[in-house]
Amino acid sequence: MTDDLTRAPRPAGKAVGVPTPRDLAPLIAVRGLTKRFGTFYALDDVSLEVAGGGLVALLGPSGSGKTTLLRILAGLERPDQGSALLDGLDLVSQSARQRNVGLVFQHYALFRHLDVYENIAFALRVRKRPAAEVDARVRELLALIQLESLGRRLPSQLSGGQRQRVALARALAARPRVLLLDEPFGALDAQVRAELRGWLRRLHDEIHLTTVFVTHDQDEAFEVADRIVVMNRGKIEQTGAPADVFEHPDNDFVMRFLGHVNVLDAEFAGSHAKIGDITVAIGEHSGESRGRIYVRPHEVDIARAPGAGAFAARVVRVTPLSGGLKVELSVPSIGSRMRADLDWERGTALALRDGDDVFLSLRRARVFAHDRQGAGS
Amino acid sequence: MIDTPAIAATHEPAWIRRIVIAIGVAFVGLFVIVPLVAVFGEAFRGGLAAYGHAIADPAALSAIQLTFLAAGIAMPLNVVFGVAAAWAIARFRFPGRSILITLIDLPLAVSPVIAGMVFVLLFGQQGLIGPWLSAHGVKVIFALPGIVLATTFVTFPFVARELVPLLEAQGAEEEEAAIVLGASGWQTFVRVTLPKIKWGLLYGVVLCTARAMGEFGAVSVVSGHIRGRTNTLPLHVEILYNEYEYQAAFAVASLLVVLALASLVARRVIARRVEAT
Numbered sequence: 001m002t003d004d005l006t007r008a009p010r011p012a013g014k015a016v017g018v019p020t021p022r023d024l025a026p027l028i029a030v031r032g033l034t035k036r037f038g039t040f041y042a043l044d045d046v047s048l049e050v051a052g053g054g055l056v057a058l059l060g061p062s063g064s065g066k067t068t069l070l071r072i073l074a075g076l077e078r079p080d081q082g083s084a085l086l087d088g089l090d091l092v093s094q095s096a097r098q099r100n101v102g103l104v105f106q107h108y109a110l111f112r113h114l115d116v117y118e119n120i121a122f123a124l125r126v127r128k129r130p131a132a133e134v135d136a137r138v139r140e141l142l143a144l145i146q147l148e149s150l151g152r153r154l155p156s157q158l159s160g161g162q163r164q165r166v167a168l169a170r171a172l173a174a175r176p177r178v179l180l181l182d183e184p185f186g187a188l189d190a191q192v193r194a195e196l197r198g199w200l201r202r203l204h205d206e207i208h209l210t211t212v213f214v215t216h217d218q219d220e221a222f223e224v225a226d227r228i229v230v231m232n233r234g235k236i237e238q239t240g241a242p243a244d245v246f247e248h249p250d251n252d253f254v255m256r257f258l259g260h261v262n263v264l265d266a267e268f269a270g271s272h273a274k275i276g277d278i279t280v281a282i283g284e285h286s287g288e289s290r291g292r293i294y295v296r297p298h299e300v301d302i303a304r305a306p307g308a309g310a311f312a313a314r315v316v317r318v319t320p321l322s323g324g325l326k327v328e329l330s331v332p333s334i335g336s337r338m339r340a341d342l343d344w345e346r347g348t349a350l351a352l353r354d355g356d357d358v359f360l361s362l363r364r365a366r367v368f369a370h371d372r373q374g375a376g377s
Numbered sequence: 378m379i380d381t382p383a384i385a386a387t388h389e390p391a392w393i394r395r396i397v398i399a400i401g402v403a404f405v406g407l408f409v410i411v412p413l414v415a416v417f418g419e420a421f422r423g424g425l426a427a428y429g430h431a432i433a434d435p436a437a438l439s440a441i442q443l444t445f446l447a448a449g450i451a452m453p454l455n456v457v458f459g460v461a462a463a464w465a466i467a468r469f470r471f472p473g474r475s476i477l478i479t480l481i482d483l484p485l486a487v488s489p490v491i492a493g494m495v496f497v498l499l500f501g502q503q504g505l506i507g508p509w510l511s512a513h514g515v516k517v518i519f520a521l522p523g524i525v526l527a528t529t530f531v532t533f534p535f536v537a538r539e540l541v542p543l544l545e546a547q548g549a550e551e552e553e554a555a556i557v558l559g560a561s562g563w564q565t566f567v568r569v570t571l572p573k574i575k576w577g578l579l580y581g582v583v584l585c586t587a588r589a590m591g592e593f594g595a596v597s598v599v600s601g602h603i604r605g606r607t608n609t610l611p612l613h614v615e616i617l618y619n620e621y622e623y624q625a626a627f628a629v630a631s632l633l634v635v636l637a638l639a640s641l642v643a644r645r646v647i648a649r650r651v652e653a654t
Contacts, residue, residue: 074557075556075557076553076556076557096556096557096558096559096560097559101557102557103554105550105553107550109550109551109553109554110551110554111551111554111555111568112551113572113573114572122555122560122568123558125568126555126558126560126561126564126568127559170554170558171558173558174558174559
């Protein structure tokens with residue numbers, strides 16, 4: 001994650017979206033939503049609630065159904081079954097204008113023949129609003145996205161980050177009740193991404209617009225959203241606050257998807273797991289006698305001296321990471337490689353070099369009851 | 378596809394390049410330049426006065442009028458049909474879509490004479506619906522409606538063929554954006570789709586109009602060659618030629634050549650704008 005937000009543009013002005021307090025903002029309720037494309041289930045009986053004023057990330061790999069869910073909310077797809085309600089009213093049966101949802105497309109879909117000003121004005125022009133009102137609103141939004149001087153540019157004359165902001169301003173122009181963003185930062189380079197993430201978060205904090213965005217990048221979801229919905233194969237795997245989902249994954253998919261994880265074969269005995277020739281405590285576990293345990297790289301500790309329950313390992317490669325070191329190790333006793341992330345102090349104290357012999361201990365190991373990729377495979 | 382021969386050609390020995398270029402230039406010269414010069418040479422052989430006389434002849438003026446009228450009716454019909462068909466093909470997947478794509482090209486594949494005969498078969502006095510129409514006082518064959526029908530038939534592929542690849546390449550995202558932003562179907566078409574396809578549409582219109590004005594075979598079958606009434610420019614040229622009035626025939630023909638050259642220039646200009654979109 002990055003904390004390079006100081007250079008990001010600050011949302012200027014106030015009350016640009018719908019200036020409703022957080023508790024009055026609309027609430028999205030999705031019930032039993034199913035969408036098939038041929039025999040492929042893009043969404044399979046998905047139910048979800050988004051609190052008014054919330055900022056929710058739909059997080060999942062490609063093909064997990066997150067974009068389909070977003071497109072149904074935007075009215076671009078019809079569900080085969082189920083309903084999507086906004087403040088208790090069915091979204092699907094409403095016309096686009098009644099629905100009044102703001103959508104930012106992955107590749108922005110700016111009108112290439114219209115300049116920035118007319119792109120932002122579009123939603124107001126098709127509503128036949130008075131010219132003075134259109135002009136005031138467009139200027140307000142141009143100020144918000146800090147592109148006041150570029151109103152007459154065509155989209156093709158803008159940078160990726162500028163296009164992204166124009167797409168956002170265009171979506172906000174008609175004061176939508178809900179803002180939807182499809183991979184909003186996907187097409188940008190890392191620096192611009194980091195800036196815009198922080199900007200979007202602050203924008204949301206100012207206008208309290210109920211916002212749903214789709215991403216496959218867990219860092220992005222963690223940084224921007226206050227709630228995460230992890231999706232996989234058309235179903236919701238887990239919903240919760242970013243820290244909750246990261247600390248307490250419900251299953252092995254969520255565990256694997258939210259960052260790197262060391263997966264080790266183990267034999268279970270009571271509240272302990274035996275991995276190779278060492279034993280670690282795993283808490284309560286009832287079920288198969290064989291399976292897998294999951295250990296995050298930052299939950300692996302490295303020591304120079306052997307200790308109880310420590311693996312002998314050899315350093316393969318040390319890479320600097322933001323805020324620490326990434327250490328790749330080979331572990332002969334289990335016949336596989338592991339990764340450990342150390343903070344700077346620990347890393348500096350150990351002064352690891354490639355080829356060093358060290359000892360690993362696991363601060364925490366997780367086991368999942370319904371391990372789809374573990375036991376039995 | 379375009380790059381490959383160009384790259385290969387630069388690696389050929391000079392003498393091969395020269396021969397290939399010479400063949401190209403000689404072919405164009407023999408089949409395009411020489412006939413063009415011959416047309417204008419013959420047209421002005423009797424001097425400017427004879428040229429003016431041939432053009433100002435009432436039968437010639439009537440043919441000019443009819444040609445523009447038929448093209449002027451066929452063109453808007455083809456714009457409406459072409460945009461609708463291109464839209465359906467590019468945006469929707471429906472049963473019969475591939476049949477529609479194939480059938481759009483039919484007028485390019487079938488001989489225009491056969492197209493004309495089909496209309497005679499349908500609307501002629503011994504045709505399927507001709508007697509019923511003539512009982513109600515509608516004359517199609519040997520009259521303007523027949524000429525317009527035949528012209529529309531032979532020219533309807535041009536607009537659709539130009540727009541289908543354009544619409545497919547541009548995708549539907551901007552239209553989707555417009556709809557989510559609250560635009561109606563018509564607003565989306567006028568404000569988003571039309572500006573994107575206007576140069577392609579114009580290119581199709583130029584092709585369609587040029588072909589409409591030059592069409593001979595299909596129109597010849599349905600027109601009846603009634604001088605001063607159902608003769609278009611190409612038919613008038615043929616009649617003059619058959620009556621051994623060569624100078625007049627070439628004078629009128631030169632008008633068609635000018636129209637063709639104008640449409641070529643228009644195509645060049647518009648094609649650049651199409652590529653830019």
